[in-house]
Structure formats: C-alpha cells, structure tokens
Amino acid sequence: MTVSGLPEGTPLPPTPGQDSWIDALPQAVLLTEGGQVTRVNAAAVRLWGVPQDRAVGRPVLEVVRRHTLETLLERGGELELEVGGRTLRCTGTRTGGHAALIVEDVTDHRRREAELREATAVLSHEFRTPVAALRGVLEALEYDMPQDLAQNFVRQGLQETERLARLVEDLAVGFRPTRARTLPLAEAFARAERLLAGEVTAKQVELVFGQDHLVRADPDKLLQVLLNLIENALKYGPAGQSIEVATAARGTWVEVSVLDRGQPIPDSESLFRAHTRGKDAGGQGSGMGLYIVRSIVQGWGGQAWAERQEERNAFCFTLPGVGGLG
Structure with missing residues (x-):
C-alpha cells in the first residue's frame, strides 16, 4: 500500500484544479489506461453515478455497466444508444494503452430532426393539391375554348398560385398565425x-x-x-x-x-x-x-x-x- 491508501500501481486522482477544463465539457468523458479508469469528468459522474474517487482504478465495465460501451472503448468507433428515453452518441478512441470514451446527449437534436421531417411531410402534402390544380388548369388552357371559360381557368390558376406563395412563405419563415x-x-x-x-x-x-x-x-x-x-x-x-x-x-x-x-x-x-x-x-x-x-x-x-x-x-x-x- 502507498501513502494514498490505494494499491500500488493505481493511478492517482487529479489534484484540485488539475485538468479542470474537462469538467466544464457538456459531454461525459471517461479516460483509461491499461483497461482501468484514470479519469471521469463531472458530466460522466452525473451520467453513471460513480464519483471520481470511486471510479479511478476500476475496470471500465464496473463504471459504465454496459458491455456495449466496454467493447466500443476497446475497438474504437461510434454508436448511438437509447437509455432511459434519452439518445446518447458514444465515441471510443484508442492510442496505445490509453483510451477515451466520449458520450454526448443528442436527444434534443434528434427530436428537432424528427420535427423537421414531420414539417417537411406536412408541407409536401399541402403542396400536392395546388400543384395538381395548376396542372389541370394549364392542361385545360392548351385547348381552344370560349374567352369567358378561359378567363375562369386563369382565375383558378391565379388563386392556386397565391396558395403556393403562402405555403412558400410559411416554409421560409415558419408557420405564421x-x-x-x-x-x-x-x-x-x-x-x-x-x-x-x-x-x-x-x-x-x-x-x-x-x-x-x-x-x-x-x-x-x-x-x-x-x-x-x-x-x-x-x-x-x-x-x-x-x-x-x-x-x-x-x-x-x-x-x-x-x-x-x-x-x-x-x-x-x-x-x-x-x-x-x-x-x-x-x-x-x-x-x-x-x-x-x-x-x-x-x-x-x-x-x-x-x-x-x-x-x-x-x-x-x-x-x-x-x-x-x-
């Protein structure tokens, strides 16, 4: 045993103020050396519920409690996990005997992507009707017809063009009142x-x-x-x-x-x-x-x-x- 009370060879926790920048990161970061945890930042402590002094020197699996993340750290790469209703983007990197696991909560980003897809689907559905109406008007105007009937078709076309213009405005600046x-x-x-x-x-x-x-x-x-x-x-x-x-x-x-x-x-x-x-x-x-x-x-x-x-x-x-x- 050393004076620190930890077994000989166990990495020492950082002193106060050392690498404090890592605790300011919004992503959870876990660092390892030789398969043992050497550092977890504040976001990682909140994510896995294991404080720095208990995480240091432990095998990765005991901290992250997921074989998927342990394997990711060993092999490197990126994946997404659904955990407790949240979407986590996990990245593993390795250089020699040192490795890092970075976990970012992308739930809000994925929700915004879904909302964008939904809005796009709604708009494409709404565009369909005026576009079909305009096609019908133009096809009708290809043929000879009385002037008053042709004018009626033109009015219909203008009306549907106005609808399209309003939909384009909604698409450009968001849905208005x-x-x-x-x-x-x-x-x-x-x-x-x-x-x-x-x-x-x-x-x-x-x-x-x-x-x-x-x-x-x-x-x-x-x-x-x-x-x-x-x-x-x-x-x-x-x-x-x-x-x-x-x-x-x-x-x-x-x-x-x-x-x-x-x-x-x-x-x-x-x-x-x-x-x-x-x-x-x-x-x-x-x-x-x-x-x-x-x-x-x-x-x-x-x-x-x-x-x-x-x-x-x-x-x-x-x-x-x-x-x-x-």
Whole structure:
C-alpha cells in the first residue's frame, strides 16, 4: 500500500484544479489506461453515478455497466444508444494503452430532426393539391375554348398560385398565425367542388353539400381540411355512391361531417396519427392526411374525429361559427 491508501500501481486522482477544463465539457468523458479508469469528468459522474474517487482504478465495465460501451472503448468507433428515453452518441478512441470514451446527449437534436421531417411531410402534402390544380388548369388552357371559360381557368390558376406563395412563405419563415376571416361555408364548398370535379366525375360519385353557415377560419386551411376528407371518401368509398358533406350548428360552433358508404373502419382514431394509413389502403400515400386535418382543426380550437353513423363512415370536425346567415 502507498501513502494514498490505494494499491500500488493505481493511478492517482487529479489534484484540485488539475485538468479542470474537462469538467466544464457538456459531454461525459471517461479516460483509461491499461483497461482501468484514470479519469471521469463531472458530466460522466452525473451520467453513471460513480464519483471520481470511486471510479479511478476500476475496470471500465464496473463504471459504465454496459458491455456495449466496454467493447466500443476497446475497438474504437461510434454508436448511438437509447437509455432511459434519452439518445446518447458514444465515441471510443484508442492510442496505445490509453483510451477515451466520449458520450454526448443528442436527444434534443434528434427530436428537432424528427420535427423537421414531420414539417417537411406536412408541407409536401399541402403542396400536392395546388400543384395538381395548376396542372389541370394549364392542361385545360392548351385547348381552344370560349374567352369567358378561359378567363375562369386563369382565375383558378391565379388563386392556386397565391396558395403556393403562402405555403412558400410559411416554409421560409415558419408557420405564421392563422389568416382567419369570416366566410360562408358555401365559399369553401365551391372551391373544393371545383378542384375535385375531375375525381368526382371519374368515380361517378354525387357530391352533396349541406346547409350554409358563417364561420371564422383561415380559408386555405379550411379548404385543405375539406379536400383531405373528401379525397379520402372518394378514394375509399364505393364508386357510384353519394358523398355528403353535412353541416350542423352546435352552439357557437359549426360541425361539418364528410360521410361515405365505405366499409366500417375498426380503429379510426389511429388514422389521425402521423404516417398512419388504413390496413386496406392501396397505392401510395404519406399517411399524413388525417394528421394534418386534426392539426389544422385543433389550431383554431376545434375537434376532429371519425365515427360510424348507421351505414356510413363519418369524418367530422368543428370550427367557430359567427351566427346564422342572412
């Protein structure tokens, strides 16, 4: 035994102030020599719960308590671990008999990456509708037609171009507060009917809209909700059947329901989660449509849900009303 009380050959802990810079690092750092720990910094003490005076001289496994990290330190390299709900990026380096293990908490970074992917998926889904509408307008304008009809197509194209411009602004500077105004539901219904006319004709479906109400909403967001719900009904409902967009006053709110005669949906609530599609969904899809619907509706304080009403699937949402028409 030496005067320090440690077995002969055990590395001595650093004196106060020695290598103090290492304790200021946010990453957990563990240093070894000959397979034994020579130093742990303050972040490592917090991570593994083993103070410096107890860690020095111990085998690595006794401190980190994970064979994965022990192997990483022996071989070198990098890996990520999920520990207690946190994501840790671990790096092992070795020079001769000396080695270092550096562990960084990247949980917040990974969460921001996931949020960015989610925002990108939402935006790509929202871009799809105006782009498709513009394509239809341009294809129509290739043919000779009466001047008034051509002007109508041009107005539609300009309207969708404005929608695209607003989406680009949102992408560039972040999602801004809603551009809400008072409008009759019939205005949004007319836009949706015009944009979906080709799909409705192809599916030989009758699209029926309910009673008009004055509401308070962002017109583009309301249109996006209607398009997503009606497109779903067109996609999954039987051909040749009617799709009804029903409306009803619910106190100070207005309830809108898109009803189709598709097969019952066993777990409709799960469809409102991001990147989720029904088990019988065919073709390609992002699984973001109903997630976007609920996100938009909750943004103006409403609710969005699905239920079975007699022989029909009903996808419903509420939005603020502003009293009766007329």
